[in-house]
Amino acid sequence: MIEKSSFWNSIKTIKKSYVLYGSILIGFTLWMLLLDTHSWNIHSELNEEIEKLELEKEALTKVIEKDRNTIKQLGNEDSLERFAREQYGHKKKNETIFIIEPIDTLPKN
Secondary structure, eight states: OOHHHHHHHHHHHHHHHHHHHHHHHHHHIIIIIIIIITTTTHHHHHHHHHHHHHHHHHHHHHHHHHHHHHHHTTTTTHHHHHHHHHOOOOOTTOOOOOOOOOOGGGGGO
């Protein structure tokens, strides 16, 4: 009889230790996933922000490359004059400019 009670006591202590270590492990896991400053939620938000910034970087890189090409083309005085006329409507003295727009761009009355 004595041996059975010591056997059950050892099983109870083993169960207590498993419950204790299991609850510590679950608590630690929940803490790391949800509550910590390095949690999964914060990492996912930061990853989304990184993706947005990378897309913005790609778009801005394309704009910069386009501007570089425009600057290269404007090195010549004739192309500079053409750019000023097309983009800003500049004209020479005693010159009349007529802007002809396609029918699709005119406002409908």
